Amino acid sequence: MKIAILSPFFPYRGGIAQFSELLYRGLSGNNEVKAFSFTTLYPNFLFPGKSQYVPDNEYSDIESCRTLNSINPVSYIKTAKKINKYKPDILIISYWMSFMVPAYSSVCLMLNKQIKIVALVHNAIPHEKRVIDKPLTKLFFNRCDAFIVLSETVRKDVLSLCKGANIFLHPHPIYDNYGETIEKERACDKLGIRSDKKNLLFFGLIREYKGLDLLIEAMDHLDDSFQLIISGESYGDFEKYKKLIEKSRLKDNIKVFEQYIPDNMVATFFSAADALVLPYRSATQSGVTAIAIQMELPIIATNVGELGNSVKDAQIGVVAPTATNTDIAEAVLEFFSDEKKISIYREKIKEEKKRLSWKSFIQFTESSLSRL
The missing domain is CATH 3.40.50.11930 (Rossmann fold)
Structure with missing residues (x-):
C-alpha cells in the first residue's frame, strides 16, 4: 500500500x-x-x-x-x-x-x-x-x-x-523507544531523591483533568514512608499545585520536576518508582499507561473511562473506585499491603507487554x- x-x-x-x-x-x-x-x-x-x-x-x-x-x-x-x-x-x-x-x-x-x-x-x-x-x-x-x-x-x-x-x-x-530500566537506587541517586521510600510517580503533562491536586491531597492520608515524584510540564499555572504542596503534611516527601522530560530521562523516572499513579478525573486511554507497561511498573489508577477497566482486566495494579483524595490514598495503601500481589502485577504486566x-x-x- x-x-x-x-x-x-x-x-x-x-x-x-x-x-x-x-x-x-x-x-x-x-x-x-x-x-x-x-x-x-x-x-x-x-x-x-x-x-x-x-x-x-x-x-x-x-x-x-x-x-x-x-x-x-x-x-x-x-x-x-x-x-x-x-x-x-x-x-x-x-x-x-x-x-x-x-x-x-x-x-x-x-x-x-x-x-x-x-x-x-x-x-x-x-x-x-x-x-x-x-x-x-x-x-x-x-x-x-x-x-x-x-x-x-x-x-x-x-x-x-x-x-x-x-x-x-x-x-x-506500548512505547518501546525509552530505553531500559535501571536499579531503583541508581535512578533515585540520579534524581537526587531517597530510595528507601515507597515511591509514587505522577508522570506526563500536568492538566486539570489528570487530578494531580487529588494525589497531592492524598499524601495527607499516608505516612512518612511514602514519597511522591511529580514529573512533567504544567499546561497552565503550576502555582495552585505549589500551594497544595506547601500545605501538605508530607511536603518534604513531595519531589517536583516540573519540566519537559526528554526521552533519555523517562526510564530513570520510572525506575525510581514503585508504582505509577494516574489520579485522573476523566480518561479514554492513556499513553502513560503504555510507558508503564514497557517499564514493567504496576499502576494505581482511578476508575474513569477506559483507564480503570484496562488496569483491572489486565490485573496490573489497583483501581480507586472514585477520583477523590481519600479513595486514591486507600488504593495506594491497598497496593502496598501485599507484596505477593505486587509480584503478580509485575508478572501480568510482562504478559501485557507481549500482547500490546x-x-x-x-x-x-x-x-x-x-x-x-
Missing part, C-alpha cells in the same frame, strides 16, 4: 508526535509511507506550555513534508495539493482535538476521491469540553471513510458522533487498511 500520514511529527514533542513516528516506522516495513506535518501546530499565544518543540539535542531521521498551518487556509490548499501529488491509497490523519477540524476538514474536502481517509482517533471528545467540540468533530468525522481507535470508550464516542462508522479497535500499543507490542498493532493496522 501507499500510505500518507498527516500528523504532528518531529520536531514537535508529545505523545501524538511520538505515536506517529512509531506508526510511520512500523508501516514502512511493508508499505511506501510519507509523513506530512505542520509548519504551525498551535499559535504561540494559544499554547499553554513552555514549548511545542523537542530540545535542540534531540533528533529524528524521519523526513516529513511540513506544509500545514492550523490557522492558515492557504496552507490547507497547499497541503491537499502535496498529498494529491503523492497519490496515496490511504491517508491516515491523527486526531485528538477539535481545534484541528478547520484545517483537517478543508484538506479532506480537496483530496482526490480515490484516496481513503482514515482518522486515527486518540480522543474523540476532549477531556476539557467546550460547546463547539462535538459539532466540529462531527464535521471532520463525516469526511472520513474509517477510524482506528485505541479504546472502547473512544469507539463509543466516535459512534455517537458518526452513526454507522467503520471502526477498527486495537488497544494502545507495536508489531501486533502494525499487523492489525495493515490488515484493517487492506480491507478498505
Whole structure:
C-alpha cells in the first residue's frame, strides 16, 4: 500500500508526535509511507506550555513534508495539493482535538476521491469540553471513510458522533523507544531523591483533568514512608499545585520536576518508582499507561473511562473506585499491603507487554487498511 500520514511529527514533542513516528516506522516495513506535518501546530499565544518543540539535542531521521498551518487556509490548499501529488491509497490523519477540524476538514474536502481517509482517533471528545467540540468533530468525522481507535470508550464516542462508522479497535500499543530500566537506587541517586521510600510517580503533562491536586491531597492520608515524584510540564499555572504542596503534611516527601522530560530521562523516572499513579478525573486511554507497561511498573489508577477497566482486566495494579483524595490514598495503601500481589502485577504486566507490542498493532493496522 501507499500510505500518507498527516500528523504532528518531529520536531514537535508529545505523545501524538511520538505515536506517529512509531506508526510511520512500523508501516514502512511493508508499505511506501510519507509523513506530512505542520509548519504551525498551535499559535504561540494559544499554547499553554513552555514549548511545542523537542530540545535542540534531540533528533529524528524521519523526513516529513511540513506544509500545514492550523490557522492558515492557504496552507490547507497547499497541503491537499502535496498529498494529491503523492497519490496515496490511504491517508491516515491523527486526531485528538477539535481545534484541528478547520484545517483537517478543508484538506479532506480537496483530496482526490480515490484516496481513503482514515482518522486515527486518540480522543474523540476532549477531556476539557467546550460547546463547539462535538459539532466540529462531527464535521471532520463525516469526511472520513474509517477510524482506528485505541479504546472502547473512544469507539463509543466516535459512534455517537458518526452513526454507522467503520471502526477498527486495537488497544494502545506500548512505547518501546525509552530505553531500559535501571536499579531503583541508581535512578533515585540520579534524581537526587531517597530510595528507601515507597515511591509514587505522577508522570506526563500536568492538566486539570489528570487530578494531580487529588494525589497531592492524598499524601495527607499516608505516612512518612511514602514519597511522591511529580514529573512533567504544567499546561497552565503550576502555582495552585505549589500551594497544595506547601500545605501538605508530607511536603518534604513531595519531589517536583516540573519540566519537559526528554526521552533519555523517562526510564530513570520510572525506575525510581514503585508504582505509577494516574489520579485522573476523566480518561479514554492513556499513553502513560503504555510507558508503564514497557517499564514493567504496576499502576494505581482511578476508575474513569477506559483507564480503570484496562488496569483491572489486565490485573496490573489497583483501581480507586472514585477520583477523590481519600479513595486514591486507600488504593495506594491497598497496593502496598501485599507484596505477593505486587509480584503478580509485575508478572501480568510482562504478559501485557507481549500482547500490546507495536508489531501486533502494525499487523492489525495493515490488515484493517487492506480491507478498505
